Amino acid sequence: MRRNPEYISFTWECPECHETFNVSYFSLATSGNPICPDCDEECELIDNRDEDFEAELKKAYQNALLVQSACNLSGVVNAFSRSLSALQGSGFKTDAIRSHPISILFSDKISSLVGRSTPLMFTEAYRECEAQK
Numbered sequence: 001m002r003r004n005p006e007y008i009s010f011t012w013e014c015p016e017c018h019e020t021f022n023v024s025y026f027s028l029a030t031s032g033n034p035i036c037p038d039c040d041e042e043c044e045l046i047d048n049r050d051e052d053f054e055a056e057l058k059k060a061y062q063n064a065l066l067v068q069s070a071c072n073l074s075g076v077v078n079a080f081s082r083s084l085s086a087l088q089g090s091g092f093k094t095d096a097i098r099s100h101p102i103s104i105l106f107s108d109k110i111s112s113l114v115g116r117s118t119p120l121m122f123t124e125a126y127r128e129c130e131a132q133k
């Protein structure tokens, strides 16, 4: 049986904030490549995979590093939110999430974007994310 192309979707990722979007074949054919509403950037096609918590956590480590060069506060906060969900999904509890290297890197970036950089053991957290990504 052929699948209705309207229900076949592809996963796209914003190159700036790494937000992902599922776009149907039908929508793609009529509207073209999706644009990130936060960053106004054209998204890139990524593999349509079933990610488990381990893969989500790896992605969170990578995003904690990638957002260090981002300039869009909304995009960074969205990526932070997804990373917190990945930490929760991986079994981290509230206190462990608050002091986690991923949380430290994201919160430092947000602090810096709003002009209030704080000494949050940034270097140590950065090394940990590099090691775990």
Ligand SMILES: [Zn+2]
Residues within 6 Å of the ligand: 014, 015, 016, 017, 018, 019, 036, 037, 038, 039, 040, 041, 075
């Ligand atoms: Zn974006």
